[in-house]
Amino acid sequence: MKSRVNEAVRLFKEGYNCSQAVFAAYADLFDIDQExxxxxxxxxxxxxxxxxxxxxxxxxxxxxxGMSNGNPDSKNQQAKKENYELVRRMAEEFKEQNGSIVCHELLGLSKPETSATPEERTPQYYQKRPCAELVAMAAQIVENTLFQDKMD
Incomplete structure (x- = not known):
């Protein structure tokens, strides 16, 4: 598999949000269509x-x-634990690289967000936000953690 980090960043720069960009870049590997x-x-x-x-x-x-090793059996506590460990490992790597996993801390915001309305994606938006770089970092963590054995 070729790296999809650039695909995740492309999706973000097309206007999709950060979560959509990371998830959709790899969802087809789990037979989930892009829509x-x-x-x-x-x-x-x-x-x-x-x-x-x-x-x-x-x-x-x-x-x-969750798509990679999620637990569909409510009684299988070991499988749930293994998924939680995977999530924690990925989140911890992200935190080590960025100092936090919390959006307002990553953006340097001092007050809570009161509006659900997304900001317009302008050149100024991309200049003041680290989000495209965070998308790239998260996608790289996904590849290193979930798909390491499948990378070209």
Whole structure:
């Protein structure tokens, strides 16, 4: 498999949110079409509905971890634990690289977000936000963690 980091960044720069960009770049590997992937991951953007909580890129990674080794058996505590360990490992790597997994901290915002309305994507938006770089980092973590044995 070729790297899809640039595909994730391209999706973000097309106007999809951070979670959508990360999740949709890899969803086809789990037989999920792009439209469905974009719908599933939509609400996680902007730190969960633009509330600036857990970064949408981390949510996208978490969704992919669930597709990779999620637990469909409610009684299988070991499988649940293994998935949680995978999610924690990916989130910790993201945190080591960025200092946080929390959207408002990553954006340097001092007050809570009050509006659900997304900002217009202008050149100034991309200049003041680290989001495209965060999408790239999250996608690289996904590749290193979930698809390492499948990379060209």
């Amino acid at each position: 469905t992937a974009l719908k599933i991951s939509c609400g996680f953007g902007g730190g969960f509905g633009r509330m600036r909580e857990v970064c949408g890129t981390v949510s996208g990674m978490t969704l992919l971890a």
